Amino acid sequence: MLFDLFRSKKKALSPKHQVPGPVRVGVTRIDLLYPEPPGFDVGAFSKRLGEIMEKSRIADGQEGGALRIEHTDLPLQYEDRTGPAMTAVAQGPVTDLKPINVAFANSPKWEGAEQVRTAAHAISVMELMTATLHPGNRLMTLSAVAATLCSVHRPLAVHWVNSERLVDPDLFVEVVSDGDIEEVIKTGAIHCRFHRKQEPWVMDTLGLDALGLNDIQCRFKDVDPARVAEVLGLFASAQIVTGGDAREYEKKARKLGVSLDPVPSQFGPQRNVFELNIAG
Numbered sequence: 001m002l003f004d005l006f007r008s009k010k011k012a013l014s015p016k017h018q019v020p021g022p023v024r025v026g027v028t029r030i031d032l033l034y035p036e037p038p039g040f041d042v043g044a045f046s047k048r049l050g051e052i053m054e055k056s057r058i059a060d061g062q063e064g065g066a067l068r069i070e071h072t073d074l075p076l077q078y079e080d081r082t083g084p085a086m087t088a089v090a091q092g093p094v095t096d097l098k099p100i101n102v103a104f105a106n107s108p109k110w111e112g113a114e115q116v117r118t119a120a121h122a123i124s125v126m127e128l129m130t131a132t133l134h135p136g137n138r139l140m141t142l143s144a145v146a147a148t149l150c151s152v153h154r155p156l157a158v159h160w161v162n163s164e165r166l167v168d169p170d171l172f173v174e175v176v177s178d179g180d181i182e183e184v185i186k187t188g189a190i191h192c193r194f195h196r197k198q199e200p201w202v203m204d205t206l207g208l209d210a211l212g213l214n215d216i217q218c219r220f221k222d223v224d225p226a227r228v229a230e231v232l233g234l235f236a237s238a239q240i241v242t243g244g245d246a247r248e249y250e251k252k253a254r255k256l257g258v259s260l261d262p263v264p265s266q267f268g269p270q271r272n273v274f275e276l277n278i279a280g
Contacts, residue, residue, distance in 0.1 A: 185240060215274075
């Protein structure tokens, strides 16, 4: 079947290496949503961080503002030095509920999900100077920091800002703890949107562009949208796991009819996408 082309034969693991190549700047962000400021306990977070991510720590010499988390197992090479990849953690009031409402409409519901409409405060977890890292490492590191924070201060919901998805915080922690990158992708990191007001229908992904990869856009008719979503999800996983190295999946992509020559997206945000055409 057509969606078997990208199906993994075994559980995908986060890559351990960096992949050279052109760098497109993007920042992936996860917001943890709360009804009020949670009284952020830096000491408890630091202790939990050391238990879960042994090679990560809060950087020294910080007074107020955003926290910088250093990941010593992910070194970055600068012109004159080598330094660790970092994640930034900041908090503040929710000033615009529209992105949260959009994500709520896009996301599976869970018991208590409606409470996200009361969100008034957010702890934001953002990448910092990670553009040259393998996208799989970027995604799993950011998720691990956010999951650690969830275990210290449980939020109403986890908001994948770039992909416009909300996730049950308990499910998020469980999936990240299992360490399966494909499950992290499926449960929120990447989102397939269905645009049905025109013919042919269009489905596209959100979330890959922030990782320096190409989102995928598909025009189709007379095909079950659920099957198309699975194809796009599997292709998205293939890009992340291989670090965007087209040599790893080009043959399968060509067989499926994916153009690996990026074109402008039909729907915003404006970005370049790979295009797939499926006829029924």
